Amino acid sequence: MIDDTPQELLYLSLEGINIDLVISDKNQYFEVTIAKAQADNMLYSTIYPIMVYPNIKVRKE
Amino acid sequence: MHLSVVKRVDMEEVDFFQYFGFGVQELDIQVEGEFLARFLEFVNVINNSSVMQPKEPLQLEDAEVRKQQLVAKEKAQHELATTDKDKDKGKDKEKGTPKDIRVSVRERRTSQAIDKQDEIPIEWVGLELFRPSAKISAESKPLYFGVFHLNPISILLTFTPISGVRSDITISRVLNFTGAIENAPIKLKYLPPSPFRSKPQFLNVYKQHVGIGECIHAESGLHR
Numbered sequence: 376m377i378d379d380t381p382q383e384l385l386y387l388s389l390e391g392i393n394i395d396l397v398i399s400d401k402n403q404y405f406e407v408t409i410a411k412a413q414a415d416n417m418l419y420s421t422i423y424p425i426m427v428y429p430n431i432k433v434r435k436e
Numbered sequence: 437m438h439l440s441v442v443k444r445v446d447m448e449e450v451d452f453f454q455y456f457g458f459g460v461q462e463l464d465i466q467v468e469g470e471f472l473a474r475f476l477e478f479v480n481v482i483n484n485s486s487v488m489q490p491k492e493p494l495q496l497e498d499a500e501v502r503k504q505q506l507v508a509k510e511k512a513q514h515e516l517a518t519t520d521k522d523k524d525k526g527k528d529k530e531k532g533t534p535k536d537i538r539v540s541v542r543e544r545r546t547s548q549a550i551d552k553q554d555e556i557p558i559e560w561v562g563l564e565l566f567r568p569s570a571k572i573s574a575e576s577k578p579l580y581f582g583v584f585h586l587n588p589i590s591i592l593l594t595f596t597p598i599s600g601v602r603s604d605i606t607i608s609r610v611l612n613f614t615g616a617i618e619n620a621p622i623k624l625k626y627l628p629p630s631p632f633r634s635k636p637q638f639l640n641v642y643k644q645h646v647g648i649g650e651c652i653h654a655e656s657g658l659h660r
Contacts, residue, residue, distance in 0.1 A: 378478040384471070402454070403445050409437045416471050422596065423466035430462040430592065 383417035385426070437461065438587075451577045459587030469597040 376385040391410025397403075414427040438459045444452040 376478075378474060379481050384474060384478065398445070401444060401446050403441075403443045405439075405441045405443070407437075407439045412437060416468070418471055418474070421468060421471065423468055423594070426467060426471070427463060427465050430464045430590075 386415040386417055388413050388415075449577065451579045452582075453580065453584075454582040455585070456581050456583065457585040457587070460589050460591075462590040462592075464592045464594070466594040466596075468595070472595075 395406040440457040442455040
């Protein structure tokens with residue numbers, strides 16, 4: 376995403392996108408699955424370069 | 437992230453969702469004040485630009501519109517030339533009524549603007565065929581959810597304000613809203629089971645459930 380300056384604001388990456396759409400006479404079925412989504416803050420002076428990321432916890436058994 | 441929706445398509449009075457499910461993996465969100473300010477500023481720019489855009493004749497192709505504009509332009513030039521000629525010669529002005537002259541002047545302005553820039557708001561003088569309908573439906577269908585399933589969402593939000601940079605009202609509103617979500621008293625299980633009840637019936641059930649009827653009109657959103 377680039378603003379009107381123009382300057383980069385946001386970089387969004389999506390992995391494992393799966394979209395299902397089934398339309399019948401009576402119903403409309405819609406499903407979206409995104410395995411991983413991450414948004415990076417592209418401002419130079421940022422203190423949080425990775426703005427949104429999945430918190431994957433590894434379970435120890 | 438997972439979103440699943442099943443919607444009935446044979447309902448005309450309501451948008452009937454038999455199932456709506458949404459779930460997100462645990463997320464860490466780290467935002468700083470400068471980014472939020474720039475982002476909101478950019479959103480405002482987009483909103484303002486979308487408001488300023490002309491209402492295009494959606495039913496017709498661009499080529500047809502351009503063709504009609506050119507025809508109108510030629511017509512306007514012709515009428516202006518005729519009017520100027522008549523004026524110079526001091527002849528009677530029976531050829532064009534005052535209304536016709538007014539129209540031609542406005543078309544002239546339009547055609548001049550076309551010369552300067554292609555993406556100009558169209559003046560609908562002389563182009564009655566393309567005038568968009570003034571009737572705009574302001575009402576939307578009510579929504580009904582058979583099963584509304586929000587899976588537990590865990591978000592760790594970190595926000596760092598930057599002091600003295602921008603104390604924007606919008607940002608403080610956003611922060612107030614996010615701060616109030618935790619205490620939002622959303623209880624939906626006693627809402628009416630049928631989507632075909634009238635609005636007064638719905639409000640009665642809602643008041644009985646929530647207890648305070650005024651909260652449905654509260655501007656504060658989710659919290660009261």
